[in-house]
Amino acid sequence: MTTKTLFSIIESSAHPNLTEIYTALGIKESKINSMRKAIAELKKQQPEFIVAEFFYGYGNNYAGVNISNLDVLLYSLQKYSADTKVIVLVDKEEFQYVGKLNEIIKLHDVLKFPINKDHMRKSLS
Numbered sequence: 310m311t312t313k314t315l316f317s318i319i320e321s322s323a324h325p326n327l328t329e330i331y332t333a334l335g336i337k338e339s340k341i342n343s344m345r346k347a348i349a350e351l352k353k354q355q356p357e358f359i360v361a362e363f364f365y366g367y368g369n370n371y372a373g374v375n376i377s378n379l380d381v382l383l384y385s386l387q388k389y390s391a392d393t394k395v396i397v398l399v400d401k402e403e404f405q406y407v408g409k410l411n412e413i414i415k416l417h418d419v420l421k422f423p424i425n426k427d428h429m430r431k432s433l434s
Contacts, residue, residue, distance in 0.1 A: 312337050314354065315433075318347050318361035320378065324398065325424050327360070334433050344378060348385045355390035358417070358433060363399040365406045376409045383413040396432050398424060 313336045317327070320343065331338045336358070341347045347359070364378040375381070379397070386393055394417035399407050401421050410416055418432040 313358070314339065314356040315358040315360060316341055316347055316350065316356045318342075318344065318359065318382075320344070320362055320364070323400075323422060324362055327424070327426070327429060330426060330429055330433070334430065336433065344382050347382055351382075351385055351389045351393075356393055358394050358396060359386075360396045360398065363397045363403060363407055363410075363419075365403045376406065376413075379410060380413060383410060386414055394418075394432075396420065396429070398422065 315331055315336045315338050317324070317338050317340050319340055328338055339350065339356070341350060359382070361379060361382070366375050366377050383395070386395070391414070395414065396418045397407055397410070397416055398420050399422070404419070404421055407416070407419050420428055420432070
């Protein structure tokens with residue numbers, strides 16, 4: 310049996326430590342601390358899952374071109390790993406903007422903070 314892999318992209322202290330869940334499900338976690346590094350890893354390895362936080366670009370950080378911090382990663386997934394399932398973690402105030410990402414690539418799941426661990430287990434099963 311092949312071990313499933315997961316990229317946990319940790320860009321803030323709000324990202325929960327879900328290693329216990331991943332380990333219990335037999336998923337190998339790679340912790341990555343930037344989108345740039347995640348995209349570089351994506352070119353080497355195609356994970357079954359990516360878990361990443363969503364930060365909406367309110368026009369100033371992303372020059373109005375991108376929706377969020379995840380846009381470039383999702384475009385890279387189209388090219389390098391279209392079958393990877395993306396699970397997005399989002400603050401309830403920014404939840405209204407996450408749906409726009411489905412125009413880039415279909416999201417597997419969206420979880421609001423605080424993260425419900427049972428919901429995460431179901432998303433990964």
